[in-house]
Amino acid sequence: MTSLNDATSDQRTAIVTGAASGIGRAIAQRFATEGMAVVCADLNAAGAVKLAADLSAAGHRALGIAVEVTDEASVAAMAARALEWTGRIDTAVANAGVMVEGDILSISLAEWNRALQINATGAFLTARAVLPHLLASPAGTLVFTASTVGLVGMKGTAAYSASKGAVVALTRQLAADFASRGVRVNAVAPGAIRTPLSESQFRARAADDAEFESLLQQVIGRYPISRWGTPKEIAEIVLFLASDRSSWMTGQIIPVDGGLLELR
Known part of the structure; x- marks a missing residue:
């Protein structure tokens, strides 16, 4: 298998949104141990900076920055800061998200909009900000965090399901648009983590x-x-999708769900 840092390439740079805790934190940590320079981005700036400091203290290369994924200027500034830091963006993980519970009769319009803005529009803005730089990479990869509820109906998650369904569709569309231009786009669909x-x-x-x-x-x-499931288990699949190990895969939605979708 090819390492993310093979003998013919410089150190690759990855951006991970929602990196301050949970799945995003585990992804950033796993990327760092694999040898990538990692931009840890989160609305929780203090948490992102603390994670980056911990990774740096352990001998890795990491930068913690604030980002509001629903704000186009903030997302653009995140990409610009990554470029200023290392001069390249090779991988981006659009992981930032929010859970909104309730069926369509119980949630408010504000809750619906919040789920779509953070989960779907946030993914869209992140992708649009980084794609020009992924195109310049010798092996650009974009990974979205979707969800099993974006693939099948589950009770009481109307807004969350719709927002993650949008992420699933966006993954496939971007894969179709950019495969011939050298960028692979995939998603992980976690179950209960x-x-x-x-x-x-x-x-x-x-x-x-x-x-x-x-x-x-x-x-x-x-x-x-x-x-x-554990965040580390999701991080391993994201690493696979971001790396050359999955070099003939694009447009895939990978459930990591303890067998829920296929065996229930």
Whole structure:
């Protein structure tokens, strides 16, 4: 298998949005250990900077910056800062997102718009900002974080499902548009991943620790591999999609879901 830093290339630069915690944090850490220079971007600027400092202290090359993925100027500034830092962008992971729960009769228009703005428009703006630079890379790759609920219907996730369905469609469309120009575009579709964000959502629903654990078990009960997934498990698949190891793949949506979609 070809390393991300093979003997014929300089160190590659990756941007990861939503990098301050959860899946994004795990992706940034995994890219760094693989030898990439990593731009850790997040609305939580302090968290992004702290992650970059930790990676740098461990001997990796990392930069932490703030980004608001729904703001075109902020996303453009993120790409410009990455170029200023290393002079190249080889990989971008459009991972920043938000969960909005509720069926279509219970959510507000503001909640609907929030899900679409952050998850779908944020992915669009990130892709548009980095694609000119990915085209200049000898092996440009773009990876989106989609979701299993963007592939099948699940109860109580109207806005989230619609926004992640848009990410799925955008992945395939960009793959078709840019395959002949040397940029590969794929997506990972996680199932239930235990992160600080997902835990906080279940904590908010639970009256006590016992109910919290019961809610977590209810989720696990739907999965053939009867446990929650981990951010590190998603990061490994994203690394594969970003690397030369997947060099003949584009337009793919890879479920990483404990068998949920195929075996339930």
